[in-house]
Amino acid sequence: MPLFGTDGVRGLANGPLTADLALSLAQATAVVLGQGRTADARRAAGKRISAVVARDPRVSGEFLSAAVEAGLASSGVDVYDAGVLPTPATAFLIADRDADFGVMVSASHNPAPDNGIKIFARGGVKLPDVVEQRIESAMAGPKLQPTGAGVGRIRRFADAEDRYVVHLLQSLPHRLDGIHVVLDCAHGAAAGVSPQTFADAGAEVTVIGADPDGLNINDGVGSTHLDSLAETVVRLGADLGIAHDGDADRCLAVDAEGRIVDGDQIMAILAVAMKDRGTLSQDTLVTTVMSNLGLHRAMADHGIHVVQTPVGDRYVLERMNEQGFSLGGEQSGHVIMSEFATTGDGLLTGLHLVAEMARQGKTLAELAAVMTVYPQVLVNVPGVDRTRTDDDGVIAAVRAAEAELGDSGRVLLRPSGTEQLVRVMVEAEDAATARRIADELADVVRVRLALAG
DSSP: SOHHHHHBBBETTTTTBBBHHHHHHHHHHHHHHHHHHHHHHHHHTOOOOOOEEESOTTTTHHHHHHHHHHHHHHOOOEEEEEEEOOOOHHHHHHHHHOOOEEEEEEEOSOOHHHHHHHEEEETTTEEOOHHHHHHHHHHHHHHHHHOOGGGGOOOOTHHHHHHHHHHHHHHHOOOOOOEEEEEOOOOTTTHHHHHHHHTTOOOOEOOOOOOOOOOOOTOOOOOOHHHHHHHHHHHTTOOOEEEEESSSSSEEETTTTEEEEOOOHHHHHHHHHHHHHHHGGGGEEEEESSSHHHHHHHHHHTOOOOEOOSSHHHHHHHHHHHOSSEEETTTTSSSEETOOOOSOOHHHHHHHHHHHHHHTOOHHHHHHHTTTOOOEEEEEEEEGGGTTOOOHEEEEEEHHHHHHGGOOOOEEEOOSSSSSEEEEEEESSSSHEEEEEEEEEEHHHHTBBOOOH
C-alpha cells in the first residue's frame, strides 16, 4: 500500500506514523528535493539548502516535527522552525523565505490522536504523485550523511507569523471595519494568528475554539462542527461566523441567523466579486464534481465558466496551475485564490469573504443569495464492487433518473478511492425527490454490484 495518501502521509501517531518513519521520510525528502539542477545552482552560488517546518498544536506534533527536523538537519538541510502555524502559512513562507521545500506536520480536520506529514516543493506547491513516489523509494536507499560544517542547522523562524499576517492584510481589497465576526479556530493552528489578523483588518472579533491543549483539536469545534459557532453568532447578534479546521486550510461560514454558508456559496460570492473587479482569470471557476448544481447555474447567470475536476483539492490545484485560473475549491471549504496562495487558505478566504460584506454593505445572507442551494443527498453503498460502475443495469438506472430529473437535478455515481463502496449523489429541486431517487439508485447498485460470496 502506498505511503502517501491524497494529502501527504497520515495515520495514528505512534501507530503507523512513528518518529522513526518521520525521520526516514525527512531524510528521503532531503535526498529527492535537496538535489537536482536548482539545488546544485544554489550551492554553486554559495547558498545552503533550506526548508521551513511547521506544525499544528496536537501533542504528537512535538515529537514528529522534532524527528522531521533531525532528519533534515542530519542530511545537510538548514531548517527554519516556524512553530505552530496554519498549513497555508507554511506554503507561503517557503516562497517568502526562498526555501527549497517545506514540511507541515498536521492531520488537518482529523482527531487529536492522528497526525500527518505534508511536503511542499519550492514555491510552496504541493508535490505531484511522481515526486511522492520518488521520496517513498528513496526511503529504502542511501541517506545523505554530511559531517562537520556540512550538517544542517535548526533555527527558530522568529518572524514567521508576522510575515504571514502582513501578507494576508496586503491581499485585502477592503478593510473589515464595522463587522462583528465570530471565529472558531478549532483549537488548532489558527488559534493565534486568525484573531490577530481579523482584528488588524478592522473587524470586531469574538473567538471560540482558541484554547489548544494538544488534545482538543477539532473536538466538537471547527469546520466539521458548526453548531457552537452558529449558536454564538445568534446569541451575540454578530454579523457572521467563520470556522477553520485544525490546520486552517478550510473556511466555512454561518450567517447572522446561524445558517451555514458552505464552500460552494463562498466561491460563488468571491467569483462574482472577482469578475466585477477583473481579477477572475478567464472568467472561470474551478470546482470538483461534488459542487452543487446551484453553483453551476449561478455562475452561468453571471457569465462565469465552471471547470470540473475529480474530488480533491490537489486536482483543483493541478487544473488551476495548468490553465492559469485564479479561483477554485471544494464544497468542504478548501478555497484556492492563486493570486495570493498556492494552496487552500482558510484565513485568506474568510478575510476576503468579510471584505466583500464590508465593500458592498451587504449581509452574508444577501451575498449568499447569489446562488440557490439544491437539496443534495449522498448515499454510501458499502460491500459492493466499486470497479463495476459501468454495469449495464446501473447505467440504465442512472439514465432513467437523469431523464426524470431533466434540467432540475443531477446524478453522480462515484466509486470510493479507498474503500469497497460506491457513493450515490443526487440533487433535485426538493429534498424528497432527491432522497427517493438516491435510495432507488443505491438499491440498484447494491444488487447489481454485490461482491461475490
